[in-house]
Amino acid sequence: MTPSTSSRRTLVKRGGAALAGLSVLRLAGPAHAFQTPTGGEVVPWLDQPEPNPVPEAIVRQLDWERLDSWLTPPDQFFVIKHYNEPALTETDWRLEIGGLVERPMTLSLADLRARARHEVAFTLECSGNTGLPFFAGGVGNAAWAGAPLAPLLEEAGARDGGIEVVFWGADAGEQTRGEVTITERFARSMSLADALGSDNLLAYEMNGAALPSLHGYPVRLIAPGWYGVANVKWLTRIEVRDSRYQGHFMARDYVTIREEERDGETVWTFTSVARDRLKSAPAKVTKRGDGYQIMGAAWGAPIAGVEVRIDDGEWRPATLGEGAGEEYAWAFWTLDWGTPDPGEHSVTSRATAADGEVQPAPDDPFLAAKTTYWESNGQITRRVRIA
Amino acid sequence: MTPSTSSRRTLVKRGGAALAGLSVLRLAGPAHAFQTPTGGEVVPWLDQPEPNPVPEAIVRQLDWERLDSWLTPPDQFFVIKHYNEPALTETDWRLEIGGLVERPMTLSLADLRARARHEVAFTLECSGNTGLPFFAGGVGNAAWAGAPLAPLLEEAGARDGGIEVVFWGADAGEQTRGEVTITERFARSMSLADALGSDNLLAYEMNGAALPSLHGYPVRLIAPGWYGVANVKWLTRIEVRDSRYQGHFMARDYVTIREEERDGETVWTFTSVARDRLKSAPAKVTKRGDGYQIMGAAWGAPIAGVEVRIDDGEWRPATLGEGAGEEYAWAFWTLDWGTPDPGEHSVTSRATAADGEVQPAPDDPFLAAKTTYWESNGQITRRVRIA
Structure with missing residues (x-):
């Protein structure tokens, strides 16, 4: 049994209704065309990536030559870890929705599971993938399931002036800015309009099972169409704010720098890593x-x-x-x-x-x-x- | 003749129609109540600000004890300069509106002057004002006039995916990011929605006369309600983009850092300096x-x-x-x-x-x-x- 069929069987066991929209079932024909043919073999690439010098950050990469299922099994799915790996339990975990909202909310995992369950097949790529000689497997495709974000934000009700939504993970590490060294929790933000996008999920499942710890258990943001960094793992707080959030992973790291020409003059541009590129x-x-x-x-x-x-x-x-x-x-x-x-x-x-x-x-x-x-x-x- | 009445007379000379909305004319009664009374004297404050250690950056501060006009004369109006002071001429100056727009535009000063002229009385404050012991005069109030920004952006027509507007000045200086040292032009951005705010001006006048060189001649952005840094001087390019701009003055400088409590835990917040505070x-x-x-x-x-x-x-x-x-x-x-x-x-x-x-x-x-x-x-x- 390949990982692919394993994933599918797990998904199928969850019942047809929840899967009606899941694309993986729509394409029965070529589903197995990608597998190494029976009796065949993989001819190895000559140009293997260099040894990974930062295994604490790039914990796992996709092995392209093993790839034979459209959904990437979680234990083959790449893992990037910026800080620690929080040990969260369903018993203790809560998600706060606060800040500039009319009705702050505290949600347990049971609360999220009691809401409409939505699935999306989404290829998550680290925006640094293939940008470094040791990093060519920072991509994977999974079926993510959870509670849609937009209805929750609408229930909380952004107040006047609320334009920004910050997503905080439970993972934290030290950062120095100027003379101040702080313990910053991982955080990414997006505009309220982007956060209200209809495809964003508070995801508690990956390929039909609970999120594994390294993939953000119990809940991560899944923002389909955005590079990996926006898909905050170990999510514990969502906050509406009145100005742009400029934490480390918004403002310092994950910024693309280019020298471009404008009307005959050179300008340098600095852009926030946002949506996936082709x-x-x-x-x-x-x-x-x-x-x-x-x-x-x-x-x-x-x-x-x-x-x-x-x-x-x-x-x-x-x-x-x-x-x-x-x-x-x-x-x-x-x-x-x-x-x-x-x-x-x-x-x-x-x-x-x-x-x-x-x-x-x-x-x-x-x-x-x-x-x-x-x-x-x-x-x-x-x-x-x-x- | 005080600077105040001088300004008013200049404004009045420009004709009543253009001034219909200008608040300065609406409040005739207490207009001069703020002036030091005839035969009176100012009792000096004991706590004068410390000597300014960065005169190349904080070029001029408001002298509070001299303040006696509601509109601050340009030569008493504070000046912050991040890089050089560009020497722009009306002959050579052009404003480009480009990036993700349907109809890129190049505008001369005459083009801007030929458009509807709008005025706004706006108190511009540096967001660093009173945050440092030598900096207590980083605020002033002027009547700004120019062409409204929103109709120009609408004429240019943001294309699908355009969410961000970058305003580039002609001033530039060196910045180092990682291993790259670049000559970065001063730039600030805001969301397209904020840029389309009805009060934003491409301002070419301050208190009824051409912008002085240190205040951004020939054109600066005036974004009423925003701290000074958003009001880009020596403006030469406006660009619509599809992701957030994270230049030096958006992402590294002009970021407010706070230690705050959330649900019993400490989090550090990093926010982009945006709108004025009371x-x-x-x-x-x-x-x-x-x-x-x-x-x-x-x-x-x-x-x-x-x-x-x-x-x-x-x-x-x-x-x-x-x-x-x-x-x-x-x-x-x-x-x-x-x-x-x-x-x-x-x-x-x-x-x-x-x-x-x-x-x-x-x-x-x-x-x-x-x-x-x-x-x-x-x-x-x-x-x-x-x-």
Whole structure:
């Protein structure tokens, strides 16, 4: 039994009604096309990522060559940890909704579970993924379930002047600003309008089971379409405020810096990591008999197509599989490579979004002008040796 | 002729139609009540601010004891300069409106002047004012005139995804972030919704004359109700963007840090300096014959009342003068002190806003929990010796 079918069976056990909207069940045809064929083998990439020098922060990465299920099993799903790993229990955990609201609320996990349950398939990517030579597996796709955020915010009722919503995790660490060293809890904010987006969830399930501890047990924010950092784990407080929140992970870290041209002059821009960018990656090359196949994933926008280039050849259209056209989840793609010549080859993919946007080349001026590793969505080339 | 009447005459010369909304003309009665009485004298405060250690940044401060006009003459109006003082000319200057807009625009000063001219009386305060022992004159009140911003943004037409508006000045300086040292132009941003606020001006006049160089010639943003830093001087570019802008003056400087309590736990909050806070200050004590009078100003919100406390006495209501009830401009106030006992006295004022908010005491928990000097709107006490 593969992790994929395991996930699906768990989901199915939860009952059809809750799953009506879950995309994973809609695409029965190509569901298993991504798995390494029976009797086949994975041809390993030559260019493995460098050893991870920060295992305390990048705790786990996706192993692309093991990827064979559209939903990533939690124990294969990447983990980034900024501070400690809080040990929260269902008994003690509470979520406060406060600040500039008419009706502050305190919610237990039972309170959240008693509310409408909503599911979304969402490919979560760390905005630093592929921006550093040791970090190429900071992405995964899961079915998240929980209580929609917007109705809760509407029940709490933002007061006049409330424009900003801060999401606080229970994890904390030391930060120094000027002469002050403080113990800052992890926090990210977004505008009230963004927080009221209809897809945001207070998620208590990942692939049909309780959130694992490292994925934010008991509750994390799931903000579909936003980079990982916005999806606050170990969530304990939501606060409406009257001015922008500029905590460490909003204002100092997770800021993209670019040198750009404006009317003939250079300006530097500093932007807050926010919504996902269009991206794809070759996942693995498989071989059965004399036939080779390339498989990969594309995400960050509804995917309309993926093309693949071998060495310096033409771009060839890949076949889209599971997830094609999904709003927030990755699409799998495959390319039959036939019987390539022996020797070393490069494999590059580029995704096209439903709105016509094309994943940029790595030397695209917009990417080349960037001095930080966030939002590195340039095309990815992998190398493989055919015997 | 006082600077005040000079300003008024200049304004009147520009014609009644343009001035119909200008508050300064509405309050003829108490207009001169704030001036030191004929034959009177100012009794100097004992507690003068410390010498200014950063004259390159805090270029000029309001001299409270000289204050005798509701509109502050530009050469008495405080000046903060973050970088250089650009030498812009009307011939060369252009304003670009670009980024995520349907119709990018390039405007000359003549283009701006050809549009509807709007005026607003607005008390501009540096958010650092009274947060440092050498900085107590970072506030002034002027009549600003220019072209409303919102119609220009609407003509340019924000495209889908445009949520943020960055205002770039021509002034620039070096900043280091991580391993990158860059020449960053001064920039502040706000949400598109805030930028579309009906009172924002692309201001080319201050008190009826062209903006002086140090006040941002030829054009600055005037964002009534916002602290000074948002009112970008030497404005040359306005850009609509799809994510939050986190330049130096948004994300690193002009961030207020507070230790606050939430549900029994300490959290640190980091907020972007945004809208003015309610504030007042005693301006001067005057003497004529045996009679003493205390004068001051209150701002940051429409002012409903000001009270004054002498030494440890009761709070006594002051008389509101020019500007009472103004939306964005300060209100002058006076208190007849009669014939106080000789010796040293303290004078404290506190303002009440139209919505009932009261200016906090300096040891108010909300202020005491603050570790940065921004937004120090606690009550101000001055000391004076009566002979």
